[in-house]
Amino acid sequence: MENEVQITFSAGTLLIKGPEELVDNVSSYVKFDSRVNCYRAEAYHYAPIVLTLHRGKIPYRDYAKDFMPLDLRLNTELVPRKHQALAFEAWKNSGGRGVVVMPTGSGKSFLAMMAMSHIKRPTLIVVPTIDLIHQWAGQLSKFFGRKIGTLGGGSREVMDITVSTYDSAVIHMEFIGNKFGLIIYDECHHLPSEMNKLAASMCIAPYRLGLSATPERDDGGEQELFRLVGNLAYRIHIDELEGHVLAPYDTRQVVLQLYPDEAEEYAVNRKIYTDFLRANGITFSSGKNDWSKFIIYCAKKPNGRAVLSAYYRQKQIAQSGRSKFDKVWSLIRQHANGRIIIFTADNDTAYELGRTFFLPVLTHKTKGSERKEFLDKFRSGEYSILVTSKVLNEGVDVPEASVGIIVSGSGSIREHVQRLGRILRAKDGKQAVLYELLSDGTSEMNVSKRRRNHRAYNRPYSGWKRYNK
Numbered sequence: 001m002e003n004e005v006q007i008t009f010s011a012g013t014l015l016i017k018g019p020e021e022l023v024d025n026v027s028s029y030v031k032f033d034s035r036v037n038c039y040r041a042e043a044y045h046y047a048p049i050v051l052t053l054h055r056g057k058i059p060y061r062d063y064a065k066d067f068m069p070l071d072l073r074l075n076t077e078l079v080p081r082k083h084q085a086l087a088f089e090a091w092k093n094s095g096g097r098g099v100v101v102m103p104t105g106s107g108k109s110f111l112a113m114m115a116m117s118h119i120k121r122p123t124l125i126v127v128p129t130i131d132l133i134h135q136w137a138g139q140l141s142k143f144f145g146r147k148i149g150t151l152g153g154g155s156r157e158v159m160d161i162t163v164s165t166y167d168s169a170v171i172h173m174e175f176i177g178n179k180f181g182l183i184i185y186d187e188c189h190h191l192p193s194e195m196n197k198l199a200a201s202m203c204i205a206p207y208r209l210g211l212s213a214t215p216e217r218d219d220g221g222e223q224e225l226f227r228l229v230g231n232l233a234y235r236i237h238i239d240e241l242e243g244h245v246l247a248p249y250d251t252r253q254v255v256l257q258l259y260p261d262e263a264e265e266y267a268v269n270r271k272i273y274t275d276f277l278r279a280n281g282i283t284f285s286s287g288k289n290d291w292s293k294f295i296i297y298c299a300k301k302p303n304g305r306a307v308l309s310a311y312y313r314q315k316q317i318a319q320s321g322r323s324k325f326d327k328v329w330s331l332i333r334q335h336a337n338g339r340i341i342i343f344t345a346d347n348d349t350a351y352e353l354g355r356t357f358f359l360p361v362l363t364h365k366t367k368g369s370e371r372k373e374f375l376d377k378f379r380s381g382e383y384s385i386l387v388t389s390k391v392l393n394e395g396v397d398v399p400e401a402s403v404g405i406i407v408s409g410s411g412s413i414r415e416h417v418q419r420l421g422r423i424l425r426a427k428d429g430k431q432a433v434l435y436e437l438l439s440d441g442t443s444e445m446n447v448s449k450r451r452r453n454h455r456a457y458n459r460p461y462s463g464w465k466r467y468n469k
C-alpha cells in the first residue's frame with residue numbers, strides 16, 4: 001500500500017519503504033540507500049522503529065519479524081533468590097532490555113531462564129565458548145523440556161531455543177537475525193569487539209539481556225555494550241553475596257623472593273628493557289598506543305630484537321620463578337583434601353607445572369574430548385587439581401573448586417575477578433581461598449596492584465604473606 005511504511009529484514013539490516021512524510025517519523029534510525037532506492041536501518045533498531053510507528057498511529061506492515069509467541073514454562077520447583085528476583089524485576093522495568101551484572105556462581109543462567117519464561121518468544125543465547133554451548137544446552141533442555149538448537153563446534157541446528165558461540169552468531173546472523181524475539185548475551189563483555197558486535201546490530205530481537213560479572217572493558221567498550229543491549233539494569237557484587245549465595249572466601253598475596261641467579265638475570269634483562277624505553281620516550285602512560293610504539297621501535301632499531309628478547313625474558317622470570325614452583329608444591333600439600341585450580345598467564349608455565357607435579361593441564365590447545373574428560377574427573381574427585389592458562393577464567397562450571405592458586409596473570413581486573421569466581425560456587429561447609437603468588441622486586445608487584453582494584457579484594461583478608469627462599 002502507498003500510504004503505509006513497510007519493514008523488511010534483509011541480510012542483517014532493515015529495509016524501510018513508504019512515503020517520505022511517514023518515514024520521516026523514524027528518520028533518526030534510517031539512512032537512504034540509493035542501491036535499493038529505499039531507506040535502510042541497522043536491525044537492532046527494529047524495536048524503537050516499530051514502537052515509534054505504533055505510538056504515532058502511523059500505518060505500517062511488518063515483514064521483518066519471523067517469530068511467534070512460544071509456550072515456555074520453567075519445569076522446576078526452584079524459587080528465585082532475592083537478588084535474582086530483584087534483577088528480574090529491574091530488567092522487566094527497563095523494557096526487557098538491559099545488562100545485569102552478577103558474580104559467577106550467583107545464578108545468572110537461572111535469571112536468563114526466568115526472562116525466557118516471561119517473554120515467551122524464540123530465544124537465542126550467545127556464549128563465548130563451545131564448552132558453554134553444551135553447558136547452556138543441557139540446562140535449557142532440563143528446565144524447558146525441549147530440544148535445544150546449537151550453532152558452533154560443527155553444529156548448525158537452529159531451533160526455537162538455540163545456543164550459539166559469538167563467532168557462529170556473527171556468521172549466521174544475516175540469515176537468522178529475524179527469527180528470535182529475545183537474545184541473551186552470556187559473558188557480554190565480549191560483545192563490544194569490532195566483530196562480535198555484529199551479533200547484536202544484525203539482530204532484530206526487541207528483548208535483550210546481557211549477563212556478566214565484569215562488564216567493564218579497558219577500552220571503554222561497555223558503552224557500546226549498553227547501546228546495543230540496553231543500559232545497566234541491575235548490579236550486585238561478590239562481597240554482597242558472600243557467605244550465603246556464594247562461599248565465604250579469603251584472598252592471600254604470597255610474596256616470594258627470586259633465587260639469586262634468577263634475580264641477577266632479571267635485573268640484567270630489566271635494565272636492557274627500561275633503558276630502551278627511556279631512550280625512546282616510551283612511558284606506557286597512554287596504554288595500547290605506547291605498546292604499539294614499543295613494538296615498532298623494536299622492529300626498527302638495531303638493538304630492537306635483543307630488547308624484545310630481554311623484555312620477554314624478564315617477564316618470564318618474574319612469572320615463573322623457581323620459588324613459585326616451591327610454593328605451589330607447599331600449597332598442594334597444605335590443601336591435600338581440597339579441589340585446586342592453578343592459574344598461569346601462559347601455556348609454557350602451565351605445561352611445566354604439569355610435568356613437574358604430574359598434573360592434568362588445560363589450555364586452548366587441549367582437545368574438546370580431553371577437556372571434557374579432565375573436567376568430569378575433576379568434578380567426580382578422580383582429579384583433585386587442574387592446571388590452566390586461561391581457558392577456565394570464565395564460564396566453565398566447576399563448583400567443587402575451593403582453592404585457587406594464581407601463579408601468574410595479566411593486569412586485567414576482569415581476569416582476576418573471574419579467577420576468584422571459579423572457586424566461589426556455594427557448597428555446604430565450603431571456605432574458599434585464592435592465593436596470588438608474586439615475585440618480590442619485580443614488575444609483578446605493580447601489576448598485582450592494578451588488577452586488585454575491585455571491591456571483591458578491598459576487604460579484610462589475611463594480609464601479605466612473605467615466603468623467603
